[in-house]
Amino acid sequence: MRVVLAEDSVLFREGLVRLLESAGHDVVAAVADATALVATVAELGPDLVIADIRMPPDMDSDGARAAVEIRHQNPAVGVLLLSQHIELRHCLSLIGSPGFGYLLKDRVLNLDDFTDALVRVASGGTALDPEIVKALVQPRLRSGIGALTQREREILGLVAEGRSNASIARRLSLSDRTVEAHMRTIFHKLGLEDDGTTHRRVLAVVTYLESHRPPDAP
């Protein structure tokens, strides 16, 4: 698997390169800032990008912003964000979409779980840190999943794969409007009222993923 790595701390970057290479992956580039990351990915077209969230040039959520840009330019590339602590400002729109993962950095030390997550994300799956899921999902949402019908679960599963309403409609041979109606019911059952601030679709997907995840898997 061809990996591009972006991390500003030399120690961590070198360590991660060694770790990835010992796990049999090919680190085609290791850069230290978000600008170089976007350029390198455009040039090399890797299978997976692993990026620190907080990086130069602004030492803010530069990694997350770069991830959004990469996703926009090259949707096939898997993106795994790493962070010292939970920071969701710029990556809410990516969470739950296929080929995206977000882990806390110390998960790296659980080598098997970490390489599993890498492979999953590179092949279009998702990987979310339990801490992040906990931060996103309010308890009332979890109980809501049980109230969904079979068809609603099916639709939410497709949403979790990153499909749009139109694509889901085609897949299930439904009209767009029916899918929209189903989505409204799902939001309602999960207690996600449209208050204009939270990303309802993201929360619904995260809730779905959470309910389908075996305990303690990253």
Added chain:
Amino acid sequence: MSSASARIWTASATLVLVVGLVGGVVTTRVELAAAAGLGLVCAGMAWVIQVRVPTSPVAPALAWCSASVVLVLIVDALSDGALGVGVSALTSLFATAIWPLNLAGLLALLLVFPDGRRRGPLDRAVPWLFLGASALLLGGLWGGDEPAGPGLAAAAVGIALVGVSMVLATVSMALRYRAGGELAREQIRWLMLAGAVVVALLVGGWAAEAAGVSITQAYAPFVVGILVLVPLAVGVAIVRHDLFDIDRIVSEGAASAATVVVAAGAYGVAVGVVGSLADRYTAIGPAVGGFVAALVLLPTYRVLRDATARVLDRDRFRAVRRVEQFTAAVRSGQAQPEQVEDVLRGAQDDEDLRLLLIDGSQWVGLDGRPAPECEGIDVSSGGDVVARLVLGRDSLRARRLAAALARAAWIPIEVSRLRLGLRRSQARIAQATAQERKRWERDLHDSAQQRILATGMRLRCLQPGLDADRSAEIDLAVTELQDTIAELRRLAQGVRPSRLDDGLDAALEDLRQTTPLPMDLQVCDLPEVDESRTLAAYLVVTEALANTLKHGQASRIAVRVGRDANRLVVEVCDDGVGGIATADALTSLQDRVLSVGGNLAVSSPAGMGTEIRAVL
């Protein structure tokens, strides 16, 4: 008018008056000496104006107003033989025709008062008309004795033209009155009054002369009028209505003069009393007199200064008094020093007046907002400029008043500045602390954690190919490192919760999930506030929470954050036992809220739970 020519004119008038006085005294002509004496008072006033406004024609006009009358009297005296027959014969050639000169000074004054500018062609034509008329009169009556037909006719025309020029001068003044502002009108009104009385006295003099009264008696009221009333009117106009910025000089001069008189009187009385007691001249008399005079000098001056200021400089006196009363109210705790701007606006009668304070090297308003640097009246403290009054309506008079008011308001201004400086420095410290915490948090995450992680990864890289025992050992070491990282994360969380980057609501939601007490969290629409206030709000909740856990015996806690206009409101309520003494348990909370310029309200009745409300 150039200041040199103005000075020459005023000086020549003064010379005429001095000659008149000396001549009157030497030749024992009482009326001449008296007139010249009165004229010198008038000239004194003219000199004050001359010094104050060197280019104003008002000073020479005022001086000549009396000097011209005295000059006529001198010519009369000469033709009467004061300096012998030769001079008498010469002067009597024109003595009867010279009387329009009486009016020359008044005419000039009418044309230039109060601001010394001649405006229209009328103002420029009148002096020439007057000169022509005087010349006509002089020519017609030349030779003195019984003029013949054509001369008489010319004289009659001359007299008529003198009258016309006086009327035109009055018209010119009336035009100025109509065009002038309120202040100019007040000033002109006094001179018009005096001018009208003088002209009435002149006409009365003619009537009296026609009725057979002697010339001296007939025109005496007119001469006295022009010598006393006109200077008096100008004086009143100047002093009462602040012309030429003389009121304060006059007021303080009058106070000083009166003080000298009082002190001299006290000295004299003391010397007299001691002398009579000792029954003869002794050295004790003057000594006691000097002592008494010194004793009364200062208090007398203060009383007289206030009294003259009250009479002569009333507006200013009232304004200063108002500010002084406010300062006294601030001292006794009855008024807030920050009201000083409003008080100054009222006293200065200037709604747009602003008070700027210096904070560091920056000008700020009383509300602490930075203000652009403007021209104004500086207020100093210990040699440094600490504040500045910026006037909405700027004039020489306004600046002088503002300077006096600023002196009177020094204490409230300085106290406001210090209090503002304290608030701003507290805010800066709070901000610096917040930044510091953010930096610590980042350092913990970015430096220490990264190193531990790197070490862990190095261990993991060593692991493949090791036997089971050693591999287990490495697993143990890595687990240890992971625990350390978790520990560091908790530590950083205590310094500053990193979720604050995602907003106060995210951080509080995190808190809600980790707190052992059931917590109802309600986050409404939040205002945009800076890092120090966001952090303060978060810490208010955590500290209140810690308090409740420690003392409250509560089963639930409710947290609500929202906005009140653009202020952040944090409310924390529990259903515990209540009854905490605000002073003890919540001091750090109080300090935290105050440091970002907020306020904290705590209600904790025993048995009724505790409610904390912070507005930031």
